[in-house]
Amino acid sequence: MNKTMTAASLALALGAALTVAAAPAAAADGKMSMEKEHCYGVALKGKNDCKAGAGTTCAGTSKTDYQSNAFVAVPKGTCEKTVSKTSPTGYGQLKEFKPKMAG
Amino acid sequence: MNAPVFSVPDTIGAAARGLPARGGVGLKPEHFREILATAPDIGFFEIHAENYMVDGGPFHHYLGRIRERYPLSIHGVGLSIGGESPLDADHLDRLAMLLARYQPESFSEHLAWASHGDVFLNDLLPVPYHAGTLARVCDHIDQVQDRLRRRMLLENPATYVEFAASTMAETEFIAEVVRRTGCGLLLDVNNVHVACVNHHRDPYAYIDALPAEAVGQIHLAGFAQDVDAAGEPLLIDSHGAPVAQAVWDLYRHALARVGPVATLIERDNDIPALPVLLAEAHQAERLMGEALAPSIARGFPCGACA
Amino acid sequence: MRGMRVSDQRIFADALLTGRPSCPPGLTAWNGSDPERRFAIYRSNVIVSLIDALADTFPVTQQLVGEEFFRAMARLFVQEHPPRSRILAFYGEGLANFIEAFAPAAAVPYLADVARLEMLRVSAYHAADAMPLTAEAISRLLADVAVLPEARIGLHPSLAVLRSGHAVVSLWAAHQAADAAQALAAVDPEAAETALVLRAGLDVEISRIPDGAAAFIEQMRQGAAFGDAAEQASAADPAFDLAATLGLLMRGGAITTMTIPRSATS
Numbered sequence: 001m002n003k004t005m006t007a008a009s010l011a012l013a014l015g016a017a018l019t020v021a022a023a024p025a026a027a028a029d030g031k032m033s034m035e036k037e038h039c040y041g042v043a044l045k046g047k048n049d050c051k052a053g054a055g056t057t058c059a060g061t062s063k064t065d066y067q068s069n070a071f072v073a074v075p076k077g078t079c080e081k082t083v084s085k086t087s088p089t090g091y092g093q094l095k096e097f098k099p100k101m102a103g
Numbered sequence: 104m105n106a107p108v109f110s111v112p113d114t115i116g117a118a119a120r121g122l123p124a125r126g127g128v129g130l131k132p133e134h135f136r137e138i139l140a141t142a143p144d145i146g147f148f149e150i151h152a153e154n155y156m157v158d159g160g161p162f163h164h165y166l167g168r169i170r171e172r173y174p175l176s177i178h179g180v181g182l183s184i185g186g187e188s189p190l191d192a193d194h195l196d197r198l199a200m201l202l203a204r205y206q207p208e209s210f211s212e213h214l215a216w217a218s219h220g221d222v223f224l225n226d227l228l229p230v231p232y233h234a235g236t237l238a239r240v241c242d243h244i245d246q247v248q249d250r251l252r253r254r255m256l257l258e259n260p261a262t263y264v265e266f267a268a269s270t271m272a273e274t275e276f277i278a279e280v281v282r283r284t285g286c287g288l289l290l291d292v293n294n295v296h297v298a299c300v301n302h303h304r305d306p307y308a309y310i311d312a313l314p315a316e317a318v319g320q321i322h323l324a325g326f327a328q329d330v331d332a333a334g335e336p337l338l339i340d341s342h343g344a345p346v347a348q349a350v351w352d353l354y355r356h357a358l359a360r361v362g363p364v365a366t367l368i369e370r371d372n373d374i375p376a377l378p379v380l381l382a383e384a385h386q387a388e389r390l391m392g393e394a395l396a397p398s399i400a401r402g403f404p405c406g407a408c409a
Numbered sequence: 410m411r412g413m414r415v416s417d418q419r420i421f422a423d424a425l426l427t428g429r430p431s432c433p434p435g436l437t438a439w440n441g442s443d444p445e446r447r448f449a450i451y452r453s454n455v456i457v458s459l460i461d462a463l464a465d466t467f468p469v470t471q472q473l474v475g476e477e478f479f480r481a482m483a484r485l486f487v488q489e490h491p492p493r494s495r496i497l498a499f500y501g502e503g504l505a506n507f508i509e510a511f512a513p514a515a516a517v518p519y520l521a522d523v524a525r526l527e528m529l530r531v532s533a534y535h536a537a538d539a540m541p542l543t544a545e546a547i548s549r550l551l552a553d554v555a556v557l558p559e560a561r562i563g564l565h566p567s568l569a570v571l572r573s574g575h576a577v578v579s580l581w582a583a584h585q586a587a588d589a590a591q592a593l594a595a596v597d598p599e600a601a602e603t604a605l606v607l608r609a610g611l612d613v614e615i616s617r618i619p620d621g622a623a624a625f626i627e628q629m630r631q632g633a634a635f636g637d638a639a640e641q642a643s644a645a646d647p648a649f650d651l652a653a654t655l656g657l658l659m660r661g662g663a664i665t666t667m668t669i670p671r672s673a674t675s
Contacts (some may be wrong), residue, residue, distance in 0.1 A: 020656030
């Protein structure tokens with residue numbers, strides 16, 4: 001097997017990585033062409049608590065209508081905005097679509 | 104009023120010392136940074152134990168820093184003390200680890216069940232009150248106190264139904280649990296109001312029927328209002344609104360019996376800005392101050408020091 | 410014997426989750442009103458609080474299909490897969506698989522992978538802490554280049570890789586933009602992407618990484634030696650850039666240990 005990774009090339013990469021890691025963020029990200037997506041300020045909530053949740057009253061909001069099994073089979077969200085090469089109508093549309101066959 | 108001057112707690116012996124007789128608020132992740140940045144004048148923070156049963160990350164980072172500066176109450180919601188199932192030994196171990204790490208001044212749990220078999224239902228479910236459930240609840244509390252090697256506080260529940268099988272009043276049941284296990288009480292005044300409206304009882308008599316000297320902490324919260332099948336009011340323990348006037352009035356009555364004692368403002372829904380919660384906690388402290396003067400004159404025992 | 414039978418809480422739990430029975434026996438109300446209405450408070454609280462927990466963990470999944478669809482789907486998930494842990498932080502680990510088998514969601518074929526990514530985000534958020542290896546410590550390893558191929562690299566506990574046949578990172582990222590609809594227009598959902606999830610300090614970061622970087626990370630996770638991991642990554646992806654990948658990991662504090670096995674030391 002043709003070893004492409006010699007000890008020397010590993011050392012070279014490690015040394016270069018140290019330089020990259022020490023560089024300012026924008027410059028380094030550009031060099032690596034790896035896109036980083038932060039989730040700024042996203043603090044997760046604690047999910048355990050001892051309350052009765054909002055909307056748990058029987059007053060009849062959509063959140064509480066336990067007996068209603070009227071399942072809405074049509075997603076109505078941002079998926080409608082995504083484009084698709086294989087589906088002329090995009091995603092999440094009412095109409096069924098068949099992926100285009102190759103050729 | 105003269106709130107006691109706040110001092111940094113040393114965590115050694117925190118459990119023995121207990122929470123200060125001051126107002127506190129529930130610690131919410133959305134307030135982590137603000138608390139550290141502004142160092143608000145507040146008696147203590149309370150967390151839900153299960154939220155911190157994670158390996159690392161921001162929750163522990165912030166809790167560690169906040170705990171260095173403030174007294175802490177750890178409030179469990181998952182032990183299922185009222186459950187038919189045996190206590191979950193792994194969960195109890197996790198709880199013991201959490202308590203060992205943060206050395207809270209207080210640990211409390213609920214008179215309720217939340218798990219059956221291996222399913223966790225994430226609600227505080229009601230227990231009928233009779234000799235059988237009394238023995239089971241006492242046995243579970245004994246196990247908790249043995250494992251954690253500390254006294255726990257048991258919280259009175261907010262309930263929406265009652266059981267035909269019950270043979271004891273809730274207060275009678277709780278008083279007997281306290282007598283048998285030596286646990287303390289977390290008197291949730293909002294729960295008293297909610298349960299007494301829901302079951303058509305006198306909330307003042309309810310508080311009078313509990314052993315005042317066992318009360319180590321008070322909870323205050325807001326509720327939501329609904330109606331039952333007959334159109335009678337049915338209150339829901341939503342923790343989603345400011346403390347209602349009826350609950351403040353009842354709190355005054357509780358203070359007159361118990362004396363000044365650590366009082367938490369619970370808010371878990373529609374969480375407002377931190378200063379709004381702090382103001383409610385300070386209102387509790389004002390009422391404690393008002394209750395203190397006459398109680399000292401009459402030589403009342405101080406519940407918080409008991 | 411008076412009072413609850415052993416299985417009374419079982420019946421209560423079934424009534425909460427499945428609605429069968431609609432109300433457990435033996436409940437009363439002071440005014441003789443139908444206790445089912447009162448019991449429904451508990452049922453609603455159980456179901457709604459668990460749906461809320463899922464909505465917290467899967468915000469982009471919810472945005473993609475809309476709140477109504479998401480909550481209806483989540484309700485079925487809650488009933489079929491109630492939590493088995495008392496720690497709700499990780500509730501929903503099975504949701505992605507559930508979505509994959511859920512016919513009404515078939516119109517959104519990338520939905521399951523977006524849910525997988527969101528679950529990894531939560532896991533990374535709460536993962537154990539570990540100190541990154543300092544640049545000085547890494548530099549010291551360069552002193553003995555001959556043994557470098559034998560080095561074992563330990564990665565941060567929060568780190569995870571997700572390979573997707575869809576543009577899972579771009580889809581997720583578009584929803585972090587002020588105008589998600591506009592950002593989505595530039596995304597080709599059918600372009601395969603691999604996500605790196607990593608908590609750097611207190612923030613969870615999601616990056617799109619090339620196949621080679623993913624292969625390298627997976628090799629190291631399996632305990633492969635540094636040299637072998639780099640070989641494998643190059644074989645998997647001719648464009649594999651070792652320095653860039655190491656740089657990315659170091660910048661995120663993802664490299665926590667680098668050790669030379671005793672047998673390899675000269």
